[in-house]
Amino acid sequence: MTRTRFAPSPNGPLHLGHAYAAMVAHDTARARGGTFVLRIEDIDGARSRPEFVEEFFRDLEWLGLAWDGDAVFQSHRLASYAAAGDRLRAMGLLYPCTCTRAEIAAAAHETSPDGPVYPGTCRGREVNPAQAAWRLDVAKAMALTGPLEWVDEEAGPQTAVPQVFGDAVLLRKDLPASYHLAATLDDTADGITVVTRGMDLFPATHVHRLLQALLDLPVPTWLHHPLLIEPDGRKMAKRRGAPSLADRRRAGEDGPAIIRALRDGVLPTGLSLSQGVHQTP
Numbered sequence: 001m002t003r004t005r006f007a008p009s010p011n012g013p014l015h016l017g018h019a020y021a022a023m024v025a026h027d028t029a030r031a032r033g034g035t036f037v038l039r040i041e042d043i044d045g046a047r048s049r050p051e052f053v054e055e056f057f058r059d060l061e062w063l064g065l066a067w068d069g070d071a072v073f074q075s076h077r078l079a080s081y082a083a084a085g086d087r088l089r090a091m092g093l094l095y096p097c098t099c100t101r102a103e104i105a106a107a108a109h110e111t112s113p114d115g116p117v118y119p120g121t122c123r124g125r126e127v128n129p130a131q132a133a134w135r136l137d138v139a140k141a142m143a144l145t146g147p148l149e150w151v152d153e154e155a156g157p158q159t160a161v162p163q164v165f166g167d168a169v170l171l172r173k174d175l176p177a178s179y180h181l182a183a184t185l186d187d188t189a190d191g192i193t194v195v196t197r198g199m200d201l202f203p204a205t206h207v208h209r210l211l212q213a214l215l216d217l218p219v220p221t222w223l224h225h226p227l228l229i230e231p232d233g234r235k236m237a238k239r240r241g242a243p244s245l246a247d248r249r250r251a252g253e254d255g256p257a258i259i260r261a262l263r264d265g266v267l268p269t270g271l272s273l274s275q276g277v278h279q280t281p
Contacts, residue, residue, distance in 0.1 A: 002034030010052035013244035096132030
């Protein structure tokens with residue numbers, strides 16, 4: 001049975017871009033007689049605020065996007081992240097890193113979809129693990145797994161090339177886990193069979209596919225959907241003050257009508273949908 005999820009982080013209010021992502025996950029599950037899961041990704045330290053979670057519930061109900069069962073929370077799964085980290089360390093695949101972003105930017109010779117590629121400065125170097133993030137030695141990991149593939153429902157079969165990101169951080173200094181590790185483990189815990197998310201996360205799937213192979217996790221399919229684009233060509237974002245769904249709800253707008261318009265591709269003036277899907281980097 002198809003299982004999808006919408007997984008917002010409670011570090012700011014939802015906006016129309018989130019409504020579009022939730023709609024895709026909801027409609028994909030409903031069209032296939034499946035289950036739509038709501039997951040709250042609330043491990044972002046002090047930035048994760050409980051009051052936003054309550055607003056998320058009200059926003060989705062107002063839009064008419066009903067999820068199945070109780071919402072699940074990342075903060076209840078910290079032990080699973082630590083266990084996965086311990087397993088990867090025991091396999092000799094993680095190493096501690098104390099490099100700052102500025103140091104990485106200054107030393108990097110390549111760029112990835114996430115920015116400067118980490119040049120491996122701390123690989124093989126003695127650092128204090130208590131003050132370090134833990135990175136995946138991607139070359140060593142790929143030597144263990146061999147070639148890997150994954151499938152996007154729009155873009156088709158893909159060959160995994162996680163090495164274009166360099167050695168990704170899996171366990172952060174300030175948080176229990178990185179997005180890469182937490183999302184991969186959570187999708188398994190939630191039984192997700194189709195991972196719907198924005199095309200901006202298409203490249204990250206190469207890393208997630210590698211983690212699935214290393215941790216013996218089931219492999220879903222993916223469906224990377226277009227993004228809502230602002231007039232300057234950037235995707236809608238909380239940090240740039242995109243109008244919130246909560247404000248629209250309180251102003252008396254019709255939530256189901258907004259979803260019907262998004263389904264039909266009718267967007268507010270100034271907004272557009274990105275076209276195409278990121279291919280293998």
